[in-house]
Amino acid sequence: MGLMEGVLTAVFGGGRNRLAETVEVFRENAEAGAARAAAYQGAALDQFGREFMIERRGWFDRFMDGLNRLPRPALALGTLFLFVTALVDPIWFAARMQGIALVPEPLWWLMGAIVSFYFGARHQAKGQEFQRSIAAAVALAPQVQANMAALAALQAGAGSAVPEEETALEAANPALDDWRELRRGA
Incomplete structure (x- = not known):
């Protein structure tokens, strides 16, 4: 057990992944690269937006x-x-x-x-x-994209959220129940 632990510690390090660090010398970490690209694009959009801000007249x-x-x-x-x-x-x-x-x-x-x-x-x-x-x-594009993603998530995963909310409201509305009874009778 001590030999295996020594080998694994040598390869992966104490809490670090030496194998991944070695590979990252030759190949970029895709997740870190995407994060850097997103930060760069966000900074460019912020600068562009500040450059053309409409001032109060x-x-x-x-x-x-x-x-x-x-x-x-x-x-x-x-x-x-x-x-x-x-x-x-x-x-x-x-x-x-x-x-x-x-x-x-x-x-x-x-x-x-x-x-x-x-x-x-x-x-x-x-x-x-x-x-x-x-x-x-x-x-405004990132905000619109976030809103679209939230709407898509609501549409895909919470399709029954609105009807449950409506049924809860309907149960607590006696006037609506009376109106429905009148419509059924007519």
């Missing part, structure tokens, strides 16, 4: 955002207004278009550049806001 920022939203609807509604006035009062519309025909070409180029830069900057700001919302959604 003051009244001035909200006012400026509202003001920035005006040009596109104003341009669209103005164009529709021009179509309507062309139908309602063609003489008035023709007089205004003659005035626009007198605008020099460099001014049209300047107007095009201003409108292009405005809509380009707006597009970039909205794109960044969209990325922030995606980061917030991705940060």
